[in-house]
Amino acid sequence: MSTFDHNMALTGEPPKKMGRGQKMATLLGMSGLGILLLAALNVNFPNKGIWLSISLAAILGGVVWFARAAYGHKHKGIKNDGVWFKSISNAGLFGWLAGIALTGFYIVLYFFPEYLGLVKEGENRGVIALFDPLSRLLSGNPASQWFVYGTLYTVAILAFGIKFIWKYRHNRYEVIRTGSVMFFQTAFAFLIPEIMARLNGNLPYYDLKNMWPLNYYNFEQYRIKSFIASGDLGMAMLIFGILSIFIISPILTYRFGKRWYCSWVCGCGGLAETIGDPFRQLSDKKVSAWKVERWVVHSVVVFVTLMTTAVIYSYLGNDTSKYWLTKNSFLLGVGTILTFIFGWVMLFKRKQLQKDAQYGAIGYFVVIMFLMGIHFYSGEGHIFLFKSETLRKTYGFLIGSIFSGVIGTGFYPLLGNRVWCRFGCPMAAILGFQQRLFSRFRITTNGGQCISCGNCSTYCEMGIDVRAYAQKGENIVRSSCVGCGICSAVCPRGVLKLENGPLKGRIDGNQILLGNDVDLMHLVNGKPS
């Protein structure tokens, strides 16, 4: 080899080019997206049903082909070679481009649907018109921007779900879990609501697995009215909505941890785990990020609680003879529930909370109670200093649109695939609160086998520094953990296992076993031997 070659070697780059199969697959998938783009630019396709089918099939086929070309010829096992060399997955140029494109898409979707071809009165145009045939087939109605979004969302979860399963085919937990999110997205989020709309036009669009507070608008007046107006079925759905958050979810979270929802059922989680998987390593693991996360996500919980209370309060009456639930009894009920939860935590679980969490809880509790107290002095609809309508609109705009959509998904390629779930989702915060304090779920650390390599922390999409616990022999019990199981999958030494076990000794585990003799371990842990 010549000296020239050697100098070249010093600047040599690791291989990161795609193979021919992957390139052609990308081309196929892009051509499917291209049809949608052309439609958005008002190219008028004849036979819209056929062109839509071609487009969606090309996207689906392209992704599946890509997965086959990437993983099909390889042995089953961890497939993270070159993740940090590729600019799409290391927040490089392609990552930024993808981030900008996604963010732009969400801004158009939420705020300028007319650019997608939405026409309020009359025939749709553009890309929305392309989806009309499918929408008519399912619900009988013309498409909206939300139908377009829902269809693409489902196609993305299905296509990238197949890719994910191929990638992790050695790990049955991942395979079954991904099958679950694909099912719930297709059936519950996509098909059932559309078909229900066909069967009963009065029912509000209701994705049954999407519970309050993720579904923050569930108890708004127009929905309650149409639930009640739709007879028994509507009432059943309303009751189910209330039971989901107060009964069903606490039971399931106690038994399995919040993963039963966040990484098995939830649509946001479904998207994050499938199309978002190539970006999971981009989540910030710094302690400072964790601090920000805790304050932001719990503030969203407070916000959504206040907002929903205010909204329901605003349409309730004062007269007990007309309806049993009045403004006053409702507020008292909310106050009682919050006091009960606050009291329970402070009495029995205080030791498990960090100092700043205790201050936060006390601070927020006082603020909520104060705001509720002053409602007697404010005029109609002016609960909590603001008009309930203002609160609702602000929440919908800031949290519902900007945070969960534009930032939450648009920033996948820059901040990781769980930005929304980690920093913004009030549902995740509530489930996480329970997971931390009252659940059988934990990630068990296997004695002293950890070698501090950092794969677990790097690939944790929620930004948990898993290694910090594992290398000390401690179990991982964190409210933010969605139980995706990737830390366990990427561990080269078999150190981590997600499991549901007894509550006793769940956090400390049984005597940690770093390999040294037991007397020393007692000493290190400050426990009497």
Added chain:
Amino acid sequence: MEHIVIIGNGISGITAARHIRKLSNKKITIVSAETDYFFSRTALMYVYMGHMKFEHIQPYENWFWEKNRIDLLRGYVTQVNTSEKKLILDESRTLTYDKLVIATGSKPNKFGWPGQDLLGVQGLYSKQDLDQLQADAPNEKICKRAVIVGGGLIGIELAEMLRSRNIPVTFLVRESSFWNGVLPEGESQMINEHILEHHIDLRLETNLAEIQSDVHGRAKAVVTDKGDTIPCDLVGLTAGVSPNIDFLGDSGIVLGRGVKVNRYLETNIDDVYAIGDCAEQHEPIGNRRPIEAVWYTGRMMGETLAQTLCGNKIPYNPGHWFNSAKFLDIEYQTYGWVFSDQTKKENEMHFHWRHPKEKICITVAFDKESRKFLGINTFGIRMRHDIFDRWLSEARDIDHVMEHLKDANFDPEFYDPYESDILTAFNWQFDTQLRMKKKSWQRIFNGT
């Protein structure tokens, strides 16, 4: 304030420093020539493979050290003067200490092969080795073939690394089968097959004779003892490691292969201690080797010495042997002692089970006479450390272990369980009628 100086910022030195800080207010200085901050040596391979960036393999954020008042000093200790209690750094600076901890780890073995110091010839141990490898073997165009010499854990890791960049690899292994000085034959055979599956040119019973140089002093080919010449651009020397203690030559500290220490990790000189890979026990502890170049023993020695230095003198007392590794896609764990066919004693009986299709197997060792359980090797099945540790402490017999195997399983949820197949094979082979017990949280957590 007492000043403790630790040479080496690997897992041993860092663990010692962290625990000294937990227990005391002493002044702590860590000297390293390798890097500014502690990193996980075992994870260097993942940086080359693109699974992680270098910053990801640093277990603590950079502010951690200042916050915990652990001073980090970059420099190479060229001389240790124990009578004046001072170190000379880079032949110029002086650093005085009250207590000295030597935690300098290992260096790759070189056995005097012709050409072993050529350009493009390297081991895989340090951050510098990683940088060198990224320069010399960035891709298959610049490095058209690599030859790895030495069939151990680092050798197979280096092979996996190079294959991740599509670089063709020839793997020279002295033994008749991969790592069969340590692994029983069935397991070693399975790993041989897996190495070939990954398109690695495995050459068993083959030694390095010579590395040939081009006109620029760079390796261009390897000649084996079988007379084959293999053109290559990189030679990886992975025939084990030995303590990195050359700088101690004239210090008066008693050296063997490593720094000689007693069970309290004390050297022959007062206030000088040695921990980790570079420490050599006067007497081996149990079946362990006098020098243990293992991640967790470094950590344990660090913890133990911190206790001693903070006034609670404790002997180094590692528990039951355990270890783990990964051979390409196959995870390996071991608890207790399972010796290879060459090294096992007369009374050691093996039960080996291998999955008919998958690369999954276990070997359980027990005493032929007393049926006492001695140890287990598992490949492709994860097992619970604390369960096996308990069974070893309780001196359980093989029958107990086989019947309660479900308690020990640590595979992720929904994985196929193999305990019944394993037990059936065991019953058939040893003419027993053992019945599988159901998994019990009660036993797993409370031991009853």
